[in-house]
């Protein structure tokens with residue numbers, strides 16, 4: 001595992017088409033996870049339980065959009081297309097986010113009867129937060145040097161997101177019976193999807209082979225250790241084996257919820273992709 | 278004015294960059310914020326490397342334009358290239374002493390030097406210097422700021438996140 005050679009620039013990477021293919025797959029996974037979840041976070045605007053939560057989710061969504069944008073720019077340098085087009089013009093089957101990322105915030109629609117579930121938000125973001133932390137730590141050792149550097153930068157911002165989500169996790173876990181019951185129900189829902197988060201998709205073998213990131217088992221093991229600690233310190237029972245969704249998001253299979261999210265996100269951009277903002 | 282020697286021109290460029298302010302905190306310059314990593318001039322091409330505070334900071338494009346507007350008119354400058362680099366990463370340690378003073382006067386408390394993300398630090402009110410303050414929101418009106426409240430003088434204020 002230690003005999004990898006480092007790749008310093010996009011130009012250097014592009015001399016090896018197989019390396020680029022693996023790297024692009026991984027970048028789409030990380031970028032799309034943050035991009036779509038940032039959108040879900042932005043949908044809390046005006047609906048969060050308190051104005052401070054409104055501000056927090058908007059601010060975190062802005063950071064996460066920023067992380068996604070930076071990764072799309074990296075993809076642009078690697079020849080995947082224009083960064084803005086990658087965000088707005090791809091069809092859903094080109095997205096590599098895990099299914100748990102695209103799940104709606106609750107029933108109803110943002111503009112019409114939004115019955116959003118705050119406990120689900122806290123459960124999903126908390127557990128994604130642990131995962132992203134571990135992914136960033138692993139990416140800091142990536143053979144693709146620009147990605148390793150970006151991971152270091154993202155970690156410093158992500159720290160604040162995790163701190164916020166875990167504060168709320170604790171708050172719900174130690175609050176009334178009702179809050180605790182809702183948190184447990186939300187965790188059960190998250191648990192049935194969470195296993196897919198650790199998957200690296202069809203290019204898994206070459207992604208790991210090129211030393212772009214640690215393998216699926218390694219990442220999921222680290223996630224499990226961190227999450228077990230978090231559950232134990234909040235008196236939450238370990239739910240046992242996790243599930244994976246029917247669709248394989250990391251391979252481009254998605255639910256209608258993603259198609260809808262992308263169409264809302266990109267509505268304005270698609271009106272006139274040549275417009276200058 | 279003649280700017281034949283490249284050394285002279287670089288000096289002038291740093292002087293002009295000192296006038297480019299942070300669009301979200303107009304009292305402080307990008308240099309004082311520690312955001313300018315490098316500025317070089319060669320054969321009329323000026324290259325400025327900027328360290329973003331937060332990756333998704335929406336003010337980055339404005340800063341790029343401001344740098345361009347400031348440097349483009351300099352005699353002998355044919356082209357201005359502004360690039361954002363992540364190595365070294367910007368940290369709140371990079372803010373200069375003058376910058377720290379200016380931030381305070383603007384009602385934004387900078388974290389002490391050496392503070393890492395998550396390190397607890399005593400935030401004194403920028404208005405009355407009281408240590409009796411509380412954190413109201415880790416997140417504020419801009420990516421880089423948190424919202425606090427002074428229990429002594431009852432003013433809300435902000436602090437830069439330590440990153």
Ligand SMILES: [Zn+2]
Nearest residue numbers: 402405427430
């Ligand atoms: Zn005060």
